[in-house]
Amino acid sequence: MRRPLIAGNWKMNGTKAEAADLLNGIKAGVAGMQKVDVAVCPPFPYLYIAAELLADTAIGWGSQDVSQEAGGAFTGQVSAAMLKDFGCRYAIIGHSERRQLNGETDALIARKYAQAVRSGIVPILCVGETLEERESGKTEEVVARHIDAVLDAEGVEAYGQGIVAYEPVWAIGTGVTATPEQAQDVHAFLRQRVAAKSKDIADGLRILYGGSMKPGNAAELIAQADIDGGLIGGASLKAADFVAICQAGEDNA
Numbered sequence: 001m002r003r004p005l006i007a008g009n010w011k012m013n014g015t016k017a018e019a020a021d022l023l024n025g026i027k028a029g030v031a032g033m034q035k036v037d038v039a040v041c042p043p044f045p046y047l048y049i050a051a052e053l054l055a056d057t058a059i060g061w062g063s064q065d066v067s068q069e070a071g072g073a074f075t076g077q078v079s080a081a082m083l084k085d086f087g088c089r090y091a092i093i094g095h096s097e098r099r100q101l102n103g104e105t106d107a108l109i110a111r112k113y114a115q116a117v118r119s120g121i122v123p124i125l126c127v128g129e130t131l132e133e134r135e136s137g138k139t140e141e142v143v144a145r146h147i148d149a150v151l152d153a154e155g156v157e158a159y160g161q162g163i164v165a166y167e168p169v170w171a172i173g174t175g176v177t178a179t180p181e182q183a184q185d186v187h188a189f190l191r192q193r194v195a196a197k198s199k200d201i202a203d204g205l206r207i208l209y210g211g212s213m214k215p216g217n218a219a220e221l222i223a224q225a226d227i228d229g230g231l232i233g234g235a236s237l238k239a240a241d242f243v244a245i246c247q248a249g250e251d252n253a
Helices: 015-030 044-053 080-085 096-101 107-120 131-135 137-153 157-159 180-195 197-205 216-223 239-250
Strands: 005-009 039-041 062-065 088-093 122-127 165-166 207-209 229-232
Touching: 005 088, 005 239, 015 039, 015 044, 015 239, 039 088, 039 096, 044 062, 080 107, 088 107, 107 122, 107 137, 131 137, 137 157, 137 165, 137 207, 157 197, 165 180, 180 197, 180 207, 180 216, 216 229, 216 239, 229 239
Parallel strands: 005 039, 005 229, 039 062, 062 088, 088 122, 122 165, 165 207, 207 229
Antiparallel strands: none
């Protein structure tokens, strides 16, 4: 059985003091939970705070991006080895905001995925369609392309060392959430896409839902057969809300 994961994506939010308060609140709130994995992905400058405050806990921490390069003259980038040096367990790869705002391609994202794996970091690969693509009936075509980029470049074995997060772009930060049935349909499709190459790897692959998951809808979403937790945006910035979602993962494990 796949163990649920609730991961918080803080995006570009917070101060040092706010980061510490949030981490302490989460640490206290999830103490005693044993059936769910919990992680936070703060902005790069605050990773050291996570490393300090979470060192004695089961809570993992990760980055919101990683370079496709191993190191060298790449101003402004952060390598997977550097993240590993800070104790990062996870790295978010290919978030829709980076695809849209930074022009990241599927090929580039596959390279980032590979660099994370090589450094012993678990990549969380984000896939998802825009509203226009959904309304045009292209959801499966789009997420298949996102999934296949890693399959084609690195082979199905790469999904034995990573996580996928389905994030419908039309539901990110909008307050609109895919219905549990809509989300489950896409999650099942993603798992089947990987299963066509390896059923064993597909069966073990954790696929998270990201797209306005909140305390009020988390339990119903996580209860779906192929939804293995959540990649949480806005709700991860409030300790009480994030802890409540973690509790939903604990209760549905």
